[in-house]
Amino acid sequence: MIEQPLADKLEDCLAWMQASGGTPEQAAGRYPEQAEALLPLLRAARQTAEEAQAAPSAEFRAAARARMMNLIAASEKAAQPRPVTKSRTPRPVKQTQPCTRSNSMTWIVILGILAAALAGGGGAAYASADALPGDALYPVKTGLQDLELAFSGDETDIELLLGNMDGNLSELAQLAGMGRYEDMEAGLEEYQTNLMRLEQTRTRINYEDAGAEDALQTRIQSQLMTHAALLEQLKLQTKDQIKLQEKLQQAIQLTETGKTYGPNEGGQPEEPGQPNGAGPGEPQGTQTGTGKPEDAGPGDAGGSGNVNGPGGNPDAGSGSGAGGQGEPTCTCMEPDLFCVESEVQDAEGKALPEAVCTCQETGELCTIEQGQQNDGSGGNGPGGNP
Amino acid sequence: MNSTPGPPTDQDLIHQASRRDRDAFGDLYERYLEAVYRYCCHRLRSAQEAEDLTEQIFLKVWEYLTGSRQARPVEHFRAWLFRIARNAVIDHTRKQQPEAYDPATLAAVLPGAGSAEDEAQCRNSLQRLHAALDQLDETGREIITLRFLAGLRHQEVARILGLQEGHVRVLQYRALKQLRMILEEADHD
Numbered sequence: 001m002i003e004q005p006l007a008d009k010l011e012d013c014l015a016w017m018q019a020s021g022g023t024p025e026q027a028a029g030r031y032p033e034q035a036e037a038l039l040p041l042l043r044a045a046r047q048t049a050e051e052a053q054a055a056p057s058a059e060f061r062a063a064a065r066a067r068m069m070n071l072i073a074a075s076e077k078a079a080q081p082r083p084v085t086k087s088r089t090p091r092p093v094k095q096t097q098p099c100t101r102s103n104s105m106t107w108i109v110i111l112g113i114l115a116a117a118l119a120g121g122g123g124a125a126y127a128s129a130d131a132l133p134g135d136a137l138y139p140v141k142t143g144l145q146d147l148e149l150a151f152s153g154d155e156t157d158i159e160l161l162l163g164n165m166d167g168n169l170s171e172l173a174q175l176a177g178m179g180r181y182e183d184m185e186a187g188l189e190e191y192q193t194n195l196m197r198l199e200q201t202r203t204r205i206n207y208e209d210a211g212a213e214d215a216l217q218t219r220i221q222s223q224l225m226t227h228a229a230l231l232e233q234l235k236l237q238t239k240d241q242i243k244l245q246e247k248l249q250q251a252i253q254l255t256e257t258g259k260t261y262g263p264n265e266g267g268q269p270e271e272p273g274q275p276n277g278a279g280p281g282e283p284q285g286t287q288t289g290t291g292k293p294e295d296a297g298p299g300d301a302g303g304s305g306n307v308n309g310p311g312g313n314p315d316a317g318s319g320s321g322a323g324g325q326g327e328p329t330c331t332c333m334e335p336d337l338f339c340v341e342s343e344v345q346d347a348e349g350k351a352l353p354e355a356v357c358t359c360q361e362t363g364e365l366c367t368i369e370q371g372q373q374n375d376g377s378g379g380n381g382p383g384g385n386p
Numbered sequence: 387m388n389s390t391p392g393p394p395t396d397q398d399l400i401h402q403a404s405r406r407d408r409d410a411f412g413d414l415y416e417r418y419l420e421a422v423y424r425y426c427c428h429r430l431r432s433a434q435e436a437e438d439l440t441e442q443i444f445l446k447v448w449e450y451l452t453g454s455r456q457a458r459p460v461e462h463f464r465a466w467l468f469r470i471a472r473n474a475v476i477d478h479t480r481k482q483q484p485e486a487y488d489p490a491t492l493a494a495v496l497p498g499a500g501s502a503e504d505e506a507q508c509r510n511s512l513q514r515l516h517a518a519l520d521q522l523d524e525t526g527r528e529i530i531t532l533r534f535l536a537g538l539r540h541q542e543v544a545r546i547l548g549l550q551e552g553h554v555r556v557l558q559y560r561a562l563k564q565l566r567m568i569l570e571e572a573d574h575d
Contacts, residue, residue: 004552007559011540018539041559044566049534051511054427055420060437064419065412071445072408130442130477136449174473 009034013042075137132171133190134183142190149197154205158216161198162223165191169230176234181241184234188247195254228255396463404451411451415444418464422471425536429475431516443467443474464538465545472528472546518568526561533558 013027024042028035056064128137128144149160168191175184202220205213235248394402394413402410422443426436447470451460460466519527525547532543544554 003556003559007555008552010559010562011555014533015539018537040566041562044562044569045534047569048515048530048565049537051508051515052424052428052535054424054433054436054535056423056437056440057433061419064441065416068415068441068444069408069412071441072411072448075445075449129481130446130474134453135446136453 006034006037010038010041013038014045017042017046132175132180132183133187134175134180154201155216157201158198158205158220161194161201162220165194165198165223165227168194169227169234172234173230176237181238181244184238184244185247188244188251192251192254195251224255228252231255400451400460400463403448406452411448414447418467419444421536421538422467425468425471425531426475428516428519428531428535430478435478439474439478443471446470446474462542462545465542468532468536468538468542469546472532514569514572518565518572521568522561522564525557526564529554529558530561530565 009031013024013030016022016030017024017027024039024046027042028039031038055061128140131137131141145160145164149157152160168187172184172187172191175181175187198220202217205216231248231252235245235252238244238248394410396414396417399410399414399417403414419440423436423440426439426443427433430436430439447467450470519530522530528547529543532538532546533540538546540554540558541551543558544551547554549557
């Protein structure tokens with residue numbers, strides 16, 4: 001690369017300025033032959049750094065530490081473990097009631113979480129919006145979602161559950177990027193629990209007319225198709241995680257089953273297990289759902305598969321995917337954004353052989369629109385894993 | 387002769403914080419508060435949102451350090467911290483409508499902003515810089531922000547973005563070159 005020698009010298013000068021506090025002129029003087037090219041860039045760098053030295057307000061600074069300590073205390077208080085059933089031994093399905101919403105234990109859990117969230121001054125509830133499976137605040141997040149479901153009707157439940165499932169996939173992608181594979185298993189259980197609830201709810205609705213039923217089922221199918229594609233991407237991304245692969249495959253199968261169910265395609269979905277007692281070959285459920293209520297809404301699939309990737313490799317080109325007949329086509333969920341191929345790294349930072357298709361601006365995983373074969377795995381999120 | 391011990395290193399504080407030592411975490415927080423805030427501020431272009439998000443970022447750091455899932459020690463703390471910050475900014479901008487850009491509010495948090503005249507000058511400089519940054523591609527903008535506004539080393543930027551160090555140097559060179567041209571053009575207009 002022709003620019004590399006000059007780029008290296010520029011960095012050397014910048015590092016020298018940073019360490020010594022020297023001027024751009026002095027720094028450029030270290031390379032007299034390139035000084036003419038380097039000096040304006042060094043001046044631009046110095047000017048940028050000097051003009052933008054934003055600092056938090058004095059009020060914020062003064063109380064920052066104390067407020068952080070309060071936040072920590074609130075989050076720990078709110079994160080008292082909620083009862084999560086994780087049965088290791090599959091139990092036969094015995095579906096006696098369609099949903100646990102009226103179950104008194106659920107209400108106790110919900111009220112407990114609500115009380116804990118309120119005790120935290122609402123801050124914990126706010127802070128939990130970004131929590132991931134395995135985080136201390138995650139139970140608050142799922143508890144609030146349960147609460148929302150408990151107070152809504154069946155048709156709204158569908159929207160909430162689809163939103164929660166979008167959120168689950170987004171969380172899974174973030175966890176994959178961080179290499180938090182064990183937490184991904186818990187995240188998958190939440191996803192499957194929401195999927196089961198969705199199936200239960202969609203069979204329970206009394207539709208006003210066939211048109212309304214068709215419209216809703218078509219929308220569910222479309223969203224589940226996106227979910228299956230995102231799960232496939234996650235499977236590719238975590239292909240060295242054998243245990244996780246099995247669980248992802250199970251989730252894909254369940255999602256595929258759900259997406260083929262509909263008024264035009266006939267066939268009932270497989271009987272979903274009770275949230276707390278999945279049958280053989282069926283997922284283990286947990287009491288509560290998960291996801292991001294704020295993402296819920298008709299047609300909002302944008303939350304799926306966000307990986308916060310590295311913003312795309314500028315050398316990898318741009319455009320909306322591979323295109324071509326029979327080739328998988330990557331498309332960003334949000335309009336006017338382009339997909340780019342980015343390098344994928346494992347948790348240790350080693351490059352994996354396959355690239356990933358992510359939206360250039362957001363780092364979100366792109367959707368594979370055509371072709372069943374994915375050309376990319378889940379995104380490489382520069383997440384919390386050191 | 388007694389030698390006075392220096393301030394604790396990041397690793398010391400991380401180690402203590404991972405044992406739920408809130409004081410140590412408080413020290414770590416104060417050490418990096420400003421850099422993280424500055425990064426958020428320039429990415430979100432909102433002083434208030436930057437303050438809120440900075441707190442959330444450090445709360446995540448605490449959760450990680452004290453959580454059971456911490457499999458490996460944090461070796462490159464600054465890079466790791468800013469990876470979390472970058473993710474948080476991306477998540478935040480994805481979920482929330484950005485506030486209307488108000489350079490006046492933002493200029494008020496610049497140290498040069500004392501008198502009304504100074505503040506006006508800061509506001510203009512900041513507006514000019516942000517307009518120039520907006521014309522860079524996403525990676526270039528991120529590199530400039532992390533390198534010169536947050537004050538990270540290029541090796542750390544490479545870690546955060548998951549790129550090779552040599553690649554970051556070239557991208558930095560290109561971004562600076564473009565930024566300089568844009569700023570020059572703005573000066574001429």
